[in-house]
Amino acid sequence: MPDVLVTGSGPSAMLAALDLAEVGLTVELVVAPGDVWPDRPERDPDGVIAAALARIAAPVSPGHSGFAGAEATSSPRTAPMLRAPGGTWSRQAEPEVLGIPAQPLAREVQRLLGGGGAFRAWLDRVTPVLTVGKTRALGKLVRARIGVTALSRLVEPAVVERYGVRADAVDTSVAAPGLNELLTRAGSLTGAALAYADRNVARETETAPTGGWLSARAALLERLSLYAVVLSDDAAVVAREGDAGWEIERASGALTHARGLVIDVGDRAAWSEGETPSETAAGPAIRVEDQAGAAHSALPSAAAERVHAEIGIQDPFAVVPSSDAREAGGLLLIELAGEPWSVRLSASAASASGWNAQLTGPRVGSDGGAVEAVELVRRLDTVLAESGVERAPGAEWRLRRDVAGFATAAERDGVDAELTAWRAEESERIAVGARLVGGDLARAFADADREATALRRRLTGISD
Structure with missing residues (x-):
């Protein structure tokens, strides 16, 4: 035996x-x-x-x-291209922590938020810290410090991709341990993101x-x-x-x-x-x-699981220099049945078109719900097309489920x-x-x- x-x-x-x-x-x-x-x-x-x-x-x-x-x-993880107002793409500014920019007036931030949104984020630098180390929800913290526009355009794509929920349902201590404490010392969230940058590089390092x-x-x-x-x-x-x-x-x-x-x-x-x-x-x-x-x-x-779907797509960055786009890929959010899905666009040698879209769904109970894959694929096709991402000819969906990370x-x-x-x-x-x-x-x-x-x-x- x-x-x-x-x-x-x-x-x-x-x-x-x-x-x-x-x-x-x-x-x-x-x-x-x-x-x-x-x-x-x-x-x-x-x-x-x-x-x-x-x-x-x-x-x-x-x-x-x-x-x-x-x-x-x-x-280390490469900062992705994000969709700017008007449907164009711009690379996310670095350094950042789950999309929170360390330099709120950086050119990339202004492209993604517009002048008004970037100025609102900059006000974080002159706004007193009133809740010292006590803001539990990441969404509440980001909204209060750098504004709704920065939350929706910079932070939510990264948070939904990782946790399957919006930032209001994620603890700051889980998403970025120590960030609240750095906020207390730095006096601003963007300053805390700058101080967190070296630690964040290690946290975001990927291995294969x-x-x-x-x-x-x-x-x-x-x-x-x-x-x-x-x-x-x-x-x-x-x-x-x-x-x-x-x-x-x-x-x-x-x-x-x-x-x-x-x-x-x-x-x-x-x-x-x-x-x-x-x-x-x-x-x-x-x-x-x-x-x-x-x-x-x-x-x-x-307690929860998530559906992941992957498919070959046409080049989504026709107006972006290809070398920059191929290195960074893209990240955006779509809505499916009222729930947020993240879409990661990346260059792929395995795809005949050279590009893949990886869609990650919201958290669901471990029983997974009752929707069948055939119906899910139909919905994904519709929403993907509405988001401006074109499915490659002959490409087929590949689906899997994973346990959702703790939020x-x-x-x-x-x-x-x-x-x-x-x-x-x-x-x-x-x-x-x-x-x-x-x-x-x-x-x-x-x-x-x-x-x-x-x-x-x-x-x-x-x-x-």
């Missing part, structure tokens, strides 16, 4: 499997046919993802060249494997094979805790015994045309029971408390995946490493 069974093959679960196998534990990994890895760079403020990729790509022996394509490449995430997945599978990790497609259905570990029922009807259990709750979730989100709900499909057959306490579930401290702390309580139960089982931590892959990697280290210590009796 294996020492540990890992129930899925998402990136966090596979890294946990590597942690366990490296100390000599025998591991069986269920390779799920529908596992969904990232498809674009991920935010990596502390270099956690870069370190994980370096570990995956590293040579396994003095004569080994390592795993090409799995190496990390990191870069040089050969794409599927290259990293292939390299990690090969590295796991070097430690004799057994790969299986026989899904785990029920895990029952016993005196000597776990008895696990498989989809085939077979029984597996293991001393430890790693539950992969998933890092991403796919959604295909014709399905509803509830039919493809992500998270662990395994039921975990005690010796009497009673279910263990449930893992904290994602408030209360939401984040509530899920963290539930997860801490679940982990406090004495049992040789851990759960890993970005769905446990608000979709933050860097945090999920760090969490998986910490949990796998604790499990291997319990199973081996060896402290690192």
Whole structure:
């Protein structure tokens, strides 16, 4: 029997499997046919993802060249083009923090806000700070300090893209930790954005494997094979805790015994045309029971999810110098059924037209609602055309669902408390995946490493 069974093959679960196998534990990994890895760079403020990729790509022996394509490449986020009055495009001014400009009278800010809007933002520099470090909602803070125009044209596109809600529903402490305190010291929000700039570069740094995430997945599978990790497609259905570990029922009807259990709750979730989100709900499909057959306490579930849609488009920047537009891409908001969607326009070698549009929807309950993908695609086509973005001939929509990032401290702390309580139960089982931590892959990697280290210590009796 294996020492540990890992129930899925998402990136966090596979890294946990590597942690366990490296100390000599025998591991069986269920390779799920529908596992969904990232498809674009991920935010990596502390270099956690870069370190994980370096570990995956590293040579396994003095004569080994390592795993090409799995190496990390990191870069700060590039300020996008935003739509200015009249439908033209202008690059967002830098430095900025979630669209809050550090220089309110910069030429780019004036282009996007107009003279009156830029002057209103500049008044922030001479307006006394009356709510010292106490403005919880980001939208309220921005509106009060630099005005409604700056909020709607500069800040809302970035906030909706990241959180799926407008800025009034996002805590400042979550969106930009420490910004309120800097506002108190700087005396203005734009001054605080300037002081925050270096910290923001780190927070907005994005990391991806040089050969794409599927290259990293292939390299990690090969590295796991070097430690004799057994790969299986026989899904785990029920895990029952016993005196000597776990008895696990498989989809085939077979029984597996293991001393430890790693539950992969998933890092991403796919959604295909014709399905509803509830039919493809992500998270662990395994039921975990005690010796009497009673279910263990449930893992904290994602409070909200978001739909992501991607499609090839025609060049949206016909009047913008192509070199600038191709580097920066564009970001705008559209309305669909009264809810905001972000639209990220980016150059793409994978698209026949050379450009992609990535649409990210609002937060919805984890049941996803009832709309089918076919109907959603019809609506997206209509709204995309109305926004002036033209679908490329023959391009097809690609859809997926992700857990929504935490927008408030209360939401984040509530899920963290539930997860801490679940982990406090004495049992040789851990759960890993970005769905446990608000979709933050860097945090999920760090969490998986910490949990796998604790499990291997319990199973081996060896402290690192």
